[in-house]
Amino acid sequence: MSVPAVELGRVVERLRASGCVFAEDEAALIAETARDAAELTAMVDQRVAGQPLEYVVGWASFCGLRIVVDPGVFIPRRRTEFLVAEALRVTVAGSVVVDLACGSGALGAAVAAEREVSLYAADIESAAVRCARRNLDPVGGTVSQGDLFAALPERLRGRVDVLLANVPYVPTGEIRLLPAEARLYEPHVTLDGGADGLETLRRVVAEAPQWLAPGGHLFTETSEGQAPVAQAVMVEHGLEAEVVADDDLGATVVHGTYTRR
Structure with missing residues (x-):
């Protein structure tokens, strides 16, 4: 979804405050994946709570591919x-x-x-x-x-x-x-x-x-x-x-x- 710059900035701030080192990159991925504002909020909440980014967005980057990763499945390193x-x-x-x-x-x-x-x-x-x-x-x-x-x-x-x-x-x-x-x-x-x-x-x-x-x-x-x-x-x-x-x-x-x- 397209997220206004101001809203994206708030997402970055929340992620950074929770300890995410690459807050800007993670915010961009979450915004890209979310289908609407409600899902964006829910995904940010999950990430702030400590859930791995790959579970939040539903995929991991591996050898140039987007690999589907469901919760409860090992995340490829x-x-x-x-x-x-x-x-x-x-x-x-x-x-x-x-x-x-x-x-x-x-x-x-x-x-x-x-x-x-x-x-x-x-x-x-x-x-x-x-x-x-x-x-x-x-x-x-x-x-x-x-x-x-x-x-x-x-x-x-x-x-x-x-x-x-x-x-x-x-x-x-x-x-x-x-x-x-x-x-x-x-x-x-x-x-x-x-x-x-x-x-x-x-x-x-x-x-x-x-x-x-x-x-x-x-x-x-x-x-x-x-x-x-x-x-x-x-x-x-x-x-x-x-x-x-x-x-x-x-x-x-x-x-x-x-x-x-």
């Missing part, structure tokens, strides 16, 4: 764009790509925007599955609900060329240290990686060789400190593994390649 960039280096037209523990389906959508692939995604949470379908239906993606690989069609076993697994990796004891927007609004199941943050990843890596095609790739995101352990887990299960990082984004990705012996 900008640092994860590095994981997508690394995956695109080995993704060719016709690849079978799986976005496991997909959340909103942002990773799969970003890959499909750059390559013509056969895309599958899965998540255990029904809210995430509904959201991912909204993002992946337009690119022909198939979204299933279930616990990791159990959700995938059996016909994919041994045929996956690129496996994207941005699984939870925050150690349970450190969730309390996260910013309030994540700690209070995002489901803990999307954040909690167990005692050392790598419990879910270990489950993924243990089964990955059964699903990856010869020469297939597994990409996951970790913290810098967790990366050597994640790399060792991949090697233990028969993958050649490397750690790559982007200092500008503060992103660390562990990349495993499955070479059958």
Whole structure:
């Protein structure tokens, strides 16, 4: 909606007073999204109360795309764009790509925007599955609900060329240290990686060789400190593994390649 400059200024003032560092940018996005004055007021109230901006406006910017994000679904982080960039280096037209523990389906959508692939995604949470379908239906993606690989069609076993697994990796004891927007609004199941943050990843890596095609790739995101352990887990299960990082984004990705012996 078109918002008079005076009213937009009031919105900026309210957002700034509530602690929003980028108040002007956020005000512009909220004004652009709101359909009428009543909705504008309600959205500003939600943001002032601390709700993440992405939930307020209903989408997140990721790899140049507007990804639909519903409340209760993990919000894709900008640092994860590095994981997508690394995956695109080995993704060719016709690849079978799986976005496991997909959340909103942002990773799969970003890959499909750059390559013509056969895309599958899965998540255990029904809210995430509904959201991912909204993002992946337009690119022909198939979204299933279930616990990791159990959700995938059996016909994919041994045929996956690129496996994207941005699984939870925050150690349970450190969730309390996260910013309030994540700690209070995002489901803990999307954040909690167990005692050392790598419990879910270990489950993924243990089964990955059964699903990856010869020469297939597994990409996951970790913290810098967790990366050597994640790399060792991949090697233990028969993958050649490397750690790559982007200092500008503060992103660390562990990349495993499955070479059958």
